[in-house]
Amino acid sequence: MGWLDRVDDQVDALTQARALQEASRSAEAYTVLERVLATTTDPRTRADALVQRLSALINLGRTAEFTRAIEEASAAVRDLAEPYLHGHLNALAALAAHHQGALDRCVTHLVKAARALGAVEDPDRDTAWGWHDLAMAYSYLSFHGYALGAIERARQLGLAAGIPEETFTAPGIRLRNAVALDHNGDSDGCLRVLRDVATDLGRFLRAGRASQLRPSSLAAYGYAAARRAALGDRLETDSDADPARLLAHGGDSARARDMRDLGQVCLAIAAGRPIEAVTRLDTVRVSSETLGAAEGARLRSIALSRAGDHAAAHRADRLAFRLAAQRNDRLRDVYIDGIAARIDHEEMRREAARYEGEALTDPLTGLPNRRRLERYIASVVSRGEPVVIGVCDLDGFKAVNTRHGHHSGDLVLQRIAGVINRVMRRGDFVARYGGDEFVVVLPGAGMAEAAEVARRIGAAVAGEDWESLVPGTPVGVSIGFAEVSGTGAALRDALSIAFEVADREMLRAKTRPRAS
Numbered sequence: 001m002g003w004l005d006r007v008d009d010q011v012d013a014l015t016q017a018r019a020l021q022e023a024s025r026s027a028e029a030y031t032v033l034e035r036v037l038a039t040t041t042d043p044r045t046r047a048d049a050l051v052q053r054l055s056a057l058i059n060l061g062r063t064a065e066f067t068r069a070i071e072e073a074s075a076a077v078r079d080l081a082e083p084y085l086h087g088h089l090n091a092l093a094a095l096a097a098h099h100q101g102a103l104d105r106c107v108t109h110l111v112k113a114a115r116a117l118g119a120v121e122d123p124d125r126d127t128a129w130g131w132h133d134l135a136m137a138y139s140y141l142s143f144h145g146y147a148l149g150a151i152e153r154a155r156q157l158g159l160a161a162g163i164p165e166e167t168f169t170a171p172g173i174r175l176r177n178a179v180a181l182d183h184n185g186d187s188d189g190c191l192r193v194l195r196d197v198a199t200d201l202g203r204f205l206r207a208g209r210a211s212q213l214r215p216s217s218l219a220a221y222g223y224a225a226a227r228r229a230a231l232g233d234r235l236e237t238d239s240d241a242d243p244a245r246l247l248a249h250g251g252d253s254a255r256a257r258d259m260r261d262l263g264q265v266c267l268a269i270a271a272g273r274p275i276e277a278v279t280r281l282d283t284v285r286v287s288s289e290t291l292g293a294a295e296g297a298r299l300r301s302i303a304l305s306r307a308g309d310h311a312a313a314h315r316a317d318r319l320a321f322r323l324a325a326q327r328n329d330r331l332r333d334v335y336i337d338g339i340a341a342r343i344d345h346e347e348m349r350r351e352a353a354r355y356e357g358e359a360l361t362d363p364l365t366g367l368p369n370r371r372r373l374e375r376y377i378a379s380v381v382s383r384g385e386p387v388v389i390g391v392c393d394l395d396g397f398k399a400v401n402t403r404h405g406h407h408s409g410d411l412v413l414q415r416i417a418g419v420i421n422r423v424m425r426r427g428d429f430v431a432r433y434g435g436d437e438f439v440v441v442l443p444g445a446g447m448a449e450a451a452e453v454a455r456r457i458g459a460a461v462a463g464e465d466w467e468s469l470v471p472g473t474p475v476g477v478s479i480g481f482a483e484v485s486g487t488g489a490a491l492r493d494a495l496s497i498a499f500e501v502a503d504r505e506m507l508r509a510k511t512r513p514r515a516s
Helices: 011-022 026-039 043-060 063-077 083-099 103-118 125-140 144-160 171-183 187-206 215-230 243-247 254-270 274-283 295-306 310-352 370-382 397-404 406-423 447-462 488-511
Strands: 387-395 429-434 437-443 476-483
Touching: 011 026, 011 043, 026 043, 043 063, 043 083, 043 254, 063 083, 063 406, 083 103, 083 125, 103 125, 103 406, 125 144, 125 171, 144 171, 171 187, 171 215, 171 295, 171 310, 187 215, 215 243, 215 254, 243 254, 254 274, 254 295, 274 295, 295 310, 370 387, 370 429, 370 437, 370 488, 387 406, 387 447, 387 488, 397 406, 406 429, 406 437, 406 447, 437 447, 447 476, 476 488
Parallel strands: none
Antiparallel strands: 387 437, 387 476, 429 437
C-alpha cells in the first residue's frame, strides 16, 4: 500500500498537483494545493498538500516564503508516523535551506531525509520522488556522489512503480558536477562530463523517448550543450539537440529560467559574440545556487578571453576560483562544526548522566540549562579558582519573532548557541540562561581574557549570514562580564552580585554606538 492509498480526502486533487509539478507547472499546482488546504479537514491530506506546496514554492523560487511554509508543513507532519512524509519534507527543507545559504541546516535535513526515506516499508512512486528531491539537494550542495546514489535509488523505485526511466535521468546533477570541475580549473574534466550528458540525450532521441523527459531535464540538457559550445565544442543547431530549442523548455521553474538566461550567454560566446555575452551577464539576475556562485564569473572570463581582453579575463577567472573556494570553505566549516557539535553533545550527555532524574540540558539548543550552570559555577568557585561570568543578550531577537515567527526565532537561537560554542576557549562553559539570554563562564580567567572572548563572540555573530535566515532583520549580541568573588556561605551572594554586575555591563553595551 503506497502513501496516497492511506489518504482519505481529495486524492484526485493531490494527484493532479503532482502531475502539474512534474510538468514544471508549479504555479498551477500551487493554486490547486491552496484550494485543498482551504477545504480539507483530513490531517493526512493537509500534510501532503503542505509538503507539495513547499515543493512548488521552491520550484518557483519564492525564497521569502520558504521559512513559513516549512514551519506549517513541519507542524502538520510532526504527529504523523509516516516515514515518506518526514523524508520528503526534510529533502525539500534541505533544498530550501541551501537556497537560503544555511548550509548547517541543509546538511541536518539531508541526514534526516535519507534516514526517513530509507525507513519506508512499502516504497511507491511518491517515495521515488522523495529520493529524487533528496538527490537534487545533495547535488546543489556539491555532494555529487551522494546525489548520484540517491537518483539511482529514485530510478529503481520509479521503474518498479511504472515511472519511465527518462523521468529520473536528472541531467542537472551531472551538469552541476561538470561546471564545478570547470570552476576549479579542470575544463577537460568538465567537457568529458558534458559530453557524457550529450550521449545520454542522443540515446533518448534516437529511441524516440525524448517526449518522456521532464521539461526541467530538457532545459538542463540544453544548458549542458550550450556550455560545451562555450568551451569550444561544435554547436549543434540543426537537430532536436539544438541547445536553443532545449533551453526554451522548463516551464515556470526558477532554476530552468536561470539556465535559460545563462545559456544565452554561452550561445553568444559560441557564436563569436563575446561582447554581447558580457553585456548579457551584466543584465541577467540568476541565483548563485542554480549552478554555483562562480558560474557567472567563469563565463565572463571565457567571454573576455574570446574578446582578446586577457587581463580582464584573468581577473574574472581569479574571482571564479575565489568563489568556488569560498563554497568549499563553507562546506568544510559545516563539517568541522558538525563534528565539534557531536563531541560537545557526547561530553554533555556523559556529564548529564551523572545527575539521573534531573533535566540539565536545554532541549532547543542542546546547551546546559540554568540549573546545571549554577552547579558548575559553584563547583569551580568551591575549588578556589578565579572565575568570570558573562551575560550575552541578543539584539533584534524580538523583531525576528514578530516578522518571521517563532520557528525562525528557534533557528536563530540554535545558530547563536553554535556560534558562541565555536569561539570559546578550551575549558570554557556555555549555557542557555533563558529566553534569548546565554551565559558564558571563563574559569581561571580575568577581565582581560573576558574582553577578548567578548570580541570573538561579537565578531562571530556579526559574521553570520543572518540575511538569508531572517531577511531584513539584523541579529547582534551585547555582552557584559563580571568576576565572581566569594566562597563558602558567601558564595550565593557573590554569584548574585556578579550576575547583577554582568547584566548592567550588558545593558551598557547595548547603548554604546556600534561600528557600521
